[in-house]
Amino acid sequence: xxxNIIGEIAEIETIATGGNIRDIMRIRRQYGFGRWxxxxxxxxxxxxxxxxxxxxxxxxxxxxxxxxxxxxKRFMD
Numbered sequence: 001x002x003x004n005i006i007g008e009i010a011e012i013e014t015i016a017t018g019g020n021i022r023d024i025m026r027i028r029r030q031y032g033f034g035r036w037x038x039x040x041x042x043x044x045x046x047x048x049x050x051x052x053x054x055x056x057x058x059x060x061x062x063x064x065x066x067x068x069x070x071x072x073k074r075f076m077d
Contacts, residue, residue, distance in 0.1 A: 002048050003072065009041035009057065027060055027069075034062030042076060053077055 016038040018024065027036055040058045047053065054077045059070040 003045045005057070005070075006044040006046055006052060009043040012039055012041040014038070015040055015058070021060070023060075031062075031065055031068060034065055036060055036062045040073065045072065 014037050016022075018036060021027070021036060021038050024036060028034075038058065038060055040056060043055060043057050044052060045055050045057070053075050055075045056073045057070055058073050059067045061067050
């Protein structure tokens with residue numbers, strides 16, 4: 001699902017770090033070694049059809065790589 005984040009992500013929370021991330025081997029193989037963290041937060045997003053909704057989003061992040069594999073976990077409204 002393609003979407004764009006509108007504004008900033010709020011209520012950012014770390015879910016897992018390093019070896020506690022289920023997909024850590026795949027992420028390291030694809031993007032390289034780093035201090036990987038899985039995070040979640042609440043954001044307003046614009047969907048492909050133009051609707052703007054509030055959703056919980058999850059992503060992986062490491063220093064030097066930024067946010068990758070961002071996905072919508074659930075809609076809040």
